[in-house]
Amino acid sequence: xxxxxxxxxxxxxxxxxxxxxxxxxxxxxxxxxxxxxxxxxxxxxxxxxxxxxxxxxxxxxxxxxxxxxxxxxxxxxxxxxxxxxxxxxxxxxxxxxxxxxxxxxxxxxxxxxxxxxxxxxxxxxxxxxxxxxxxxxxxxxxxxxxxxxxxxxxxxxxxxxxxxxxxxxxxxxxxxxxxxxxxxxxxxxxxxxxxxxxxxxxxxxxxxxxxxxxxxxxxxxxxxxxxxxxxxxxxxxxxxxxxxxxxxxxxxxxxxxxxxxxxxxxxxxxxxxxxxxxxxxxxxxxxxxxxxxxxxxxxxxxxxxxxxxxxxxxxxxxxxxxxxxxxxxxxxxxxxxxxxxxxxxxxxxxxxxxxxxxxxxxxxxxxxxxxxxxxxxxxxxxxxxxxxxxxxxxxxxxxxxxxxxxxxxxxxxxxxxxxxxxxxxxxxxxxxxxxxxxxxxxxxxxxxxxxxxxxxxxxxxxxxxxxxxxxxxxxxxx
Numbered sequence: 001x002x003x004x005x006x007x008x009x010x011x012x013x014x015x016x017x018x019x020x021x022x023x024x025x026x027x028x029x030x031x032x033x034x035x036x037x038x039x040x041x042x043x044x045x046x047x048x049x050x051x052x053x054x055x056x057x058x059x060x061x062x063x064x065x066x067x068x069x070x071x072x073x074x075x076x077x078x079x080x081x082x083x084x085x086x087x088x089x090x091x092x093x094x095x096x097x098x099x100x101x102x103x104x105x106x107x108x109x110x111x112x113x114x115x116x117x118x119x120x121x122x123x124x125x126x127x128x129x130x131x132x133x134x135x136x137x138x139x140x141x142x143x144x145x146x147x148x149x150x151x152x153x154x155x156x157x158x159x160x161x162x163x164x165x166x167x168x169x170x171x172x173x174x175x176x177x178x179x180x181x182x183x184x185x186x187x188x189x190x191x192x193x194x195x196x197x198x199x200x201x202x203x204x205x206x207x208x209x210x211x212x213x214x215x216x217x218x219x220x221x222x223x224x225x226x227x228x229x230x231x232x233x234x235x236x237x238x239x240x241x242x243x244x245x246x247x248x249x250x251x252x253x254x255x256x257x258x259x260x261x262x263x264x265x266x267x268x269x270x271x272x273x274x275x276x277x278x279x280x281x282x283x284x285x286x287x288x289x290x291x292x293x294x295x296x297x298x299x300x301x302x303x304x305x306x307x308x309x310x311x312x313x314x315x316x317x318x319x320x321x322x323x324x325x326x327x328x329x330x331x332x333x334x335x336x337x338x339x340x341x342x343x344x345x346x347x348x349x350x351x352x353x354x355x356x357x358x359x360x361x362x363x364x365x366x367x368x369x370x371x372x373x374x375x376x377x378x379x380x381x382x383x384x385x386x387x388x389x390x391x392x393x394x395x396x397x398x399x400x401x402x403x404x405x406x407x408x409x410x411x412x413x414x415x416x417x418x419x420x421x422x423x424x425x426x427x428x429x430x431x432x433x434x435x436x437x438x439x440x441x442x443x444x445x446x447x448x449x450x451x452x453x454x455x456x457x458x459x460x461x462x463x464x465x466x467x468x469x470x471x472x473x474x475x476x477x478x
Contacts, residue, residue: 001027001029003069004016004029004031004069004072004093007031007069007072007073007076008031008072010076011075011076013033013034013075013084014031014032014033014072014075014076015031015032015033015035015037015038016029016030016031016032016038017029017030017032017038018030019092019143019144019146019147020139020140020142020143020144020146020147021139021140021143022096022097022098022123022124022139022140023098023123023124023125023138023139023140024098024124026097026098026101027097028092028094028095028097028140028143028144029092029093029094030090030091030092030147031072031089031090031091031092031093032088032089032090032091033072033075033084033088033089033090033091034046034048034083034084034087034088034089035048035088040150040151040152043088043090043151044151044152046088048086048087048088048280049086049087049088049154049155049276049280049283049284050087050088050090050151050152050153050154050155051087051088051089051090051153051154051155051156051157051273051276052090052092052148052151052153052155052156052157053068053071053089053090053091053092053157053159053269054092054095054156054157054158054159054236055067055068055092055093055094055095055159056093056094056095056096056097056099056100056119056159057095057096057129057130057158057160057236058096058099058121058128058129058130058160058161059096059098059099059100059101059102059107059118059119059120059121060099060107060108060111060118060119060120060121060161061108061159061160061161061252062114062118062119062161062258062262063159063161063252063258063261063262063264063265064093064158064159064160064250064265065093065094065100065159066262066265067159067262067265067266067269068091068092068093068159068269069093070262070266071089071091071266071269071270072091072093075089080273082277083273083274083277085277086276086277086280087273087276087277087280089273090151090153095129095140095144096119096122096123096129096140098123098124099119099120099121099122099123099124099129100119101119102119102120102124103116103117103118103119104117104118104120105117105325105327105328105330106328106330107119107120107121108121108161108163108254109330109331110163110254110255110331110332110333111161111163111254111255111332111333112254112255112256112257112258112323112332112333112334112335113257113258113332114258115258115325115326115327123138123140125137125138125410126410127409127410128409129141130158130234130235130236131234131235131408131409132234132409133145133233133234133235133236133239134232134233134234134239134446134447134454134455134456134459135234135374135409135411135456135459135461136374136377136378137409137410137411142377145377145378145379146377146379148240148243148245148379149378149379152245153245154245154246154283154284154287155245155246155247155248155276155283156236156237156240156245156246156247156248157247157248157250157269157272158236158237158247158248158249158250159250159252159265159268159269160249160250160251160252161251161252161253161254161261162212162251162252162253162254163254163255164214165213165214165215165216165317166255166317166318166319166320166333167215167253167315167316167317167318168208168316168317168318168338168339168340169207169208169209169210169253169316169318170205170207170208170209170252170253170256170260170264171207171209171250171251171252171253171264171265171268172209172210172211172212172213172250172251172253173194173197173209173210173211173212173248173249173250173251173268174211174212174228174229174237174248174249174251175189175190175194175237175241175246175247175248175249176189176237176238176240176241176242176247177228177229177230177231177235177237177238177241177349177350178231178232178233178238178241178242178301178304178350179231179301179304179349179350179351179352180241180242180300180301180302180352180442180446181238181241181242182241182244182289182290182293182442184285184286184287184289184290184293185241185244185245185246185286185287185290186241187286188246188282188283188286189246189248192279192282193248193272193275193279193283194211194248196275197209197268197271197272197275198210200271200274201267201268201271204267204271205267207264207267208316208339209264209268210315210316211226211228211346211348212228212229212249212251213226213227213228213315213346213347213348214226214227215227215315215317215344218306218308218347219306222308223344223345224344225308225344225345225346225347226313226315226344226345226346226347226348227306227346227347227348228306228347228348228349231304231350232304232453232454233443233446233454234454235249236249237249242442242443242446243440243442243443244287244290244291244293244439244440244442245287245290246283246286246287248272250265250268250269252264252265252268253335254333255320255333255334255335256335257334260335291439295358295436295437295441295442295445296358296359296360296436296437296441297357297358298357298358299352299355299356299357299358300355300356300357300358300442300445300446300449301351301352301353301354301355302354302355302356302445302446302449302451302452302453302455303352303353303354303451303452303453304350304351304352304353304453305350305351305352305353306347306349306350306351307347307349307350307351308345308346308347309345309346309347309348311345312343312344312345312346313343313344313345313346314341314342314343315341315342315343315344315346316339316340316341316342317339317340317341317342318335318336318338318339318340319335319336319338319340320333320334320335320336321333321334321336322334354451356420356445356449356451358436358441358442358445359393359394359436359476359477360435360436360437360476360477360478361433361434361435361436361476361477361478362433362434362436362444362448362474362475362476362477363385363391363393363425363427363431363432363433363434363474363475363476363477364382364431364432364433364434364448364473364474365427365428365430365431365473365474366428366429366430366431368432368473368474370461371456371461371462372432374447374456374461375434375444375447378440378443378447379439379440380434380438380440380443380444380447381434381435381438381439381440382432382433382434383432383433383434383435384430384431384432384433385427385431385432385433387429388426388427388428388429389426389427389431390424390425390426390427391424391425391426391427391475391477391478392422392423392424392477392478393422393423393424393425393475393476393477393478394420394421394422394423394475394476394477395420395421395423395425395471395472395475396416396418396419396420396421396450396471396472396474396475396476397418397419397421397470397471397472398416398417398418398450398466398467398468398469398470398471398472399417399418399419399468399469400416400417400418400468401414401415401416401417401466401467401468402414402415402416402417403415411459411460412460413458413459413460414457414458414459414460414463414466415451415458416450416451416457416466416472418450418451418472420476423471423475425471425475427475434448448474450472450474457472462474
């Protein structure tokens with residue numbers, strides 16, 4: 001905080017504000033660069049492309065935090081002036097501020113430093129903030145969702161560290177993975193932005209960057225391949241995709257030295273911003289195209305499954321040496337300069353496993369104030385229905401409820417069984433309507449559908465109303 005206060009005081013183009021608070025009351029800093037002031041109204045009025053850069057969602061994954069502070073210092077020194085001709089930067093170097101403060105030598109075992117210890121993965125509630133983007137149980141997550149609505153960045157960049165497979169990449173990355181992400185966004189990222197960034201990084205440094213993955217078998221009978229993570233929108237980049245916005249995840253390699261991890265992340269950020277600057281109209285156009293896509297009446301993928309590449313691809317495998325922490329004596333892994341090209345199938349994208357036809361609206365009966373508040377925190381528009389009404393639409397008959405064997409992130413996940421049917425349902429006074437024809441209509445479908453793999457029902461937020469043999473309390477209608 002001392003750093004961001006000092007660096008923003010040096011440059012009139014930088015403005016320090018906060019976009020909310022942590023569970024323990026720490027302010028979440030946001031540095032706005034390239035606008036007259038830090039207000040959302042001024043930022044949006046610039047007409048520039050808005051890019052949100054986030055570090056430290058996991059307190060032990062520090063390269064994002066460090067590289068974003070380096071970026072701010074370099075901006076204050078005039079080293080990135082050209083970027084500000086077309087971009088406004090929204091820089092949040094330390095999202096999980098409470099987790100950051102819980103420093104211990106034992107956090108993130110095997111990672112090569114920081115030698116003096118690092119913060120923890122969850123926030124002060126014990127929640128992984130990168131699993132909370134849909135349910136919004138953490139104040140940090142609600143703060144972030146409200147900030148995204150207020151500033152409406154065209155692009156979000158989320159900076160991490162990975163400690164999985166021993167590969168030869170200095171950094172891996174990912175676009176949004178959910179199959180319901182609007183095509184204009186995934187096409188720009190996969191066909192142009194990310195490949196061009198990787199080529200420029202290699203030409204500049206000789207380092208290999210590639211799509212995120214780990215060598216694993218994604219299913220029974222499948223040979224091990226290069227498999228990405230999860231398509232569900234509980235993950236930040238997938239969530240942004242369902243908000244019709246471009247998103248990019250980075251994962252610096254944990255077994256590089258700390259200095260090399262920070263440098264790899266810094267180079268990644270510079271090249272991502274360079275592409276955005278050179279192609280600002282193209283990037284804005286992809287977002288505008290995503291916003292114009294009609295959701296009502298179209299098939300929406302509410303459940304997903306991994307898809308395998310048609311052919312094997314070349315994955316660069318690596319190796320590590322085991323070294324020992326100079327103070328604790330605990331083992332750490334250090335990347336060896338080994339590159340072994342290995343052919344394997346890639347499981348790098350997802351296909352729809354189940355779809356629904358998006359309705360015109362959802363109706364929530366009285367008593368669901370908590371869900372209404374969560375919808376509004378997301379930025380989803382909710383409107384009251386005047387008086388009592390009979391709504392002709394669809395009701396979902398629940399035939400069964402499958403519960404996870406143990407809690408996850410403080411909740412027991414549910415999978416509802418059943419089907420929609422035509423019905424006319426009495427809606428008492430106090431009912432609210434959520435129209436799908438709105439800017440976040442796609443997100444609303446994923447929050448409110450009973451079988452959505454990451455919606456409110458999945459997270460147990462409707463347990464009070466859900467019982468086999470009854471109807472789902474939220475109905476669909478005009």
